[in-house]
Amino acid sequence: MQITIINGGLREDARLQSSVKELSSELRKQDFTIEVFELDRLKVKDCLGCFSCLVRSPGICVINDDMQEILKSYVSSKIVIMASSVTVGFVTSCLKIATDRLLPLFHAHLTIHDGVFGHRLRYAKYPSLVLLLSFLNDSDKVFLEDITSSYSRVNLNYRKTIICEYPIKSIANEISNL
Amino acid sequence: MKLAIYNFSPKREKSNTAVLLNYFIKGYVENKENTYNLYYPYDESHREEFLKNIVANENNLIAFPLYFCSMPGIVKRFIEYLDELDVPPVKPSIGFLIQYGFLERYHAEPLENYLRKITKRLKFNYLGSIILPGSEGVGKETCHFAKSNLCTTYQIGRKFGKIGKFDDRLLRNICMLYQNPLFFNLIIKRFVAWYVNKFYWNELLKKEGTLKDSFQQPYYT
Numbered sequence: 001m002q003i004t005i006i007n008g009g010l011r012e013d014a015r016l017q018s019s020v021k022e023l024s025s026e027l028r029k030q031d032f033t034i035e036v037f038e039l040d041r042l043k044v045k046d047c048l049g050c051f052s053c054l055v056r057s058p059g060i061c062v063i064n065d066d067m068q069e070i071l072k073s074y075v076s077s078k079i080v081i082m083a084s085s086v087t088v089g090f091v092t093s094c095l096k097i098a099t100d101r102l103l104p105l106f107h108a109h110l111t112i113h114d115g116v117f118g119h120r121l122r123y124a125k126y127p128s129l130v131l132l133l134s135f136l137n138d139s140d141k142v143f144l145e146d147i148t149s150s151y152s153r154v155n156l157n158y159r160k161t162i163i164c165e166y167p168i169k170s171i172a173n174e175i176s177n178l
Numbered sequence: 179m180k181l182a183i184y185n186f187s188p189k190r191e192k193s194n195t196a197v198l199l200n201y202f203i204k205g206y207v208e209n210k211e212n213t214y215n216l217y218y219p220y221d222e223s224h225r226e227e228f229l230k231n232i233v234a235n236e237n238n239l240i241a242f243p244l245y246f247c248s249m250p251g252i253v254k255r256f257i258e259y260l261d262e263l264d265v266p267p268v269k270p271s272i273g274f275l276i277q278y279g280f281l282e283r284y285h286a287e288p289l290e291n292y293l294r295k296i297t298k299r300l301k302f303n304y305l306g307s308i309i310l311p312g313s314e315g316v317g318k319e320t321c322h323f324a325k326s327n328l329c330t331t332y333q334i335g336r337k338f339g340k341i342g343k344f345d346d347r348l349l350r351n352i353c354m355l356y357q358n359p360l361f362f363n364l365i366i367k368r369f370v371a372w373y374v375n376k377f378y379w380n381e382l383l384k385k386e387g388t389l390k391d392s393f394q395q396p397y398y399t
Contacts, residue, residue, distance in 0.1 A: 046220075046252050049188040049243060055382045058392040071397045088261045089296045090254055097251030107393065108379040110280075110371040115364065117280040117371065123395055142295065149288035150248040 003027055003175070004077040004127070005036045006070060008095025009134060013085040016134035019164045019171070020083050023132075026172035035073045039094040042066035046097055053104035059122055060104060067101045075105065075123055079178055082151075083132040089143035091133070102156070118155045126157040128178040132171075134164040179342055181206065181214040182235040184228065186242035186253050190218050194277055195241050197317045198310060201328045202239070202275065205335030212339050220252065225259055233263065237271045237305065237342070244278035248289050257296065265301040272297050273305030273344060277327075279314030281362075281370070286311070306344035308334055310352060315378070327352065 005024065009016035024034045043065045052062045061067060074080055082099070084091035091099075105126070106119035131151055135141055144161070152158040159178055162171055183203070187193035199216070206212055215235075219228045232238050242253050249257070274293050276286055286309045297304040308331065310316075316324040330352050337345040383389040 046188065047245065047250065049193070049245075049250075054379075055388065056386050058383070058388050059394050059396045072399050075395070075397045076399060088254075088258050089292060089299065090248070090257075093251050093255035093258055096248065096254045099248075100245045100251050102246070104397070108383065109375045110379075112364065112367050112371060115367075116282050116284050117367065122393065123398070143292060146288045146292040146295075150246070150292075153247040153285060153288065 001031075001078045002033045002035065002073070002076055003079045003081065004070070004073045005034065005081045005083060006039065006095065006098055007036060008039045008082065008084045008092045008098060010085040010087065010092065010136075011040055013134050013136060015164055016083060016085050016132075019132065019134070019168060022168040023081075023172055023175075026168055027176065030172065030176050032078075032176070035077075037066070037070050037073070039092075039098055042070075044070070044094065044098050044101065047100040047103065051108075054106070054108035054119075058108070061101060063101070067098065070098065071102070071104060074102070074127065077127040079130060079175060080127045081130045081132050081175065084134070086133055086135045086140045086143065086147070089140050090147055091131075099151075105156075113155045121155065128159040129156050130159055130175055130178070131161040132164060133161060179209070179212045179237060179339070180235050181212065181237045181239060182231045183214055183216045183239045183241065184256075185216065185218050186220070186240065186250060186256070188220060188250075188252075190220070193243070194313050194316045195243055195275070198275060198277055198313065198327065198331050199239075199241055201332040202308075202335035202338075205332040205337070206339040208336050209339040219256065225256075228256055229259055229263055232260070232272070233266055233270055235270060236268075237273070238302075239273050239275060239305075241275035241277075244276050244286055244289065247285050248292075249276075257300075260300050260302075263300075269301060269303050271303035271305045274307040275310070275331075276307060277310040277313035277316070279312070281312045283309060283311055305338075306346075306349060308344065308349060308352070 007020050044067045045063050045065050084095045107122045109120040110117050111120040148161045185195055187195035290307050310327050334348050383392050
């Protein structure tokens, strides 16, 4: 079974970077296939807001960059881990840009999900989405609820947020039990 | 009063954000002493200009579409730049205008909380957030949601032009009808979804000749 890790953390965030490495090897030991995308080494451009992925070429993003590979890996995974340093109270801009580019995973049609409007899902199954966050400043922890709420309100099968403070083995077990 | 407006929509002048901003501006300049500058910062090259302007103006309005219940990545990037700034002792003010298609305020609630807290953390005054649900196709000015949003945005701009603040009552009134669970219940929502799918999205898909293939799953390998 496949797990995709989209790492949008800062290069200088040693705690997050070592957590991603250790978590990958721990999950490999548990027989998962791990694909890691290091966003700071990839070319992922801003979403154009053109809605082509909804209308002109349904399901396909017209921007031909590294996000194409991330989208393929995303839909083939059992679990997706979005890893990020928390900078200025939110996930990094590069992880947010990658998140914005997930729009092709939705159909144009509206549906009602948990009582509110959302776009209809394009694929039959979606991976469980986990946020792995590293707080560079303790004072940023007041934003945890806002980050979690933003991701959980999108119909992307969000499951949980894990803070990079716990032992890697317990994080890996939590993730593999999803 | 001096106001700098930053439209972060990638569609720039052709965006729903731009249409709504035009109505805000129309109200704001009714007070003849008011002036404004409109900017379209859309990549790194606008970083210096953005940072210079945001401290040079007593009031700033940052406008953008809602992406995934939050700000677009590019807006987050510019908020990261603000963290590097030395804010002058006379703090400039920042307000936000956020528009999106869904009809509930629910989608923007976490963002509103975030923007309120982060603006203060960055040592700016927080003017407030103009949250505009139901703004898809606002440029057509024909549907009820569009007219209501345009009218309220104009009124918020006019009041802001007079008193230098966003009027709380007007901010709360936006799409009030759709926040009423008795009126806007699940049955009505289902009808709205059916109507929008049939007469808006399907028409767009037909026009592009993609209706039949619209459920394809191209990223499955």
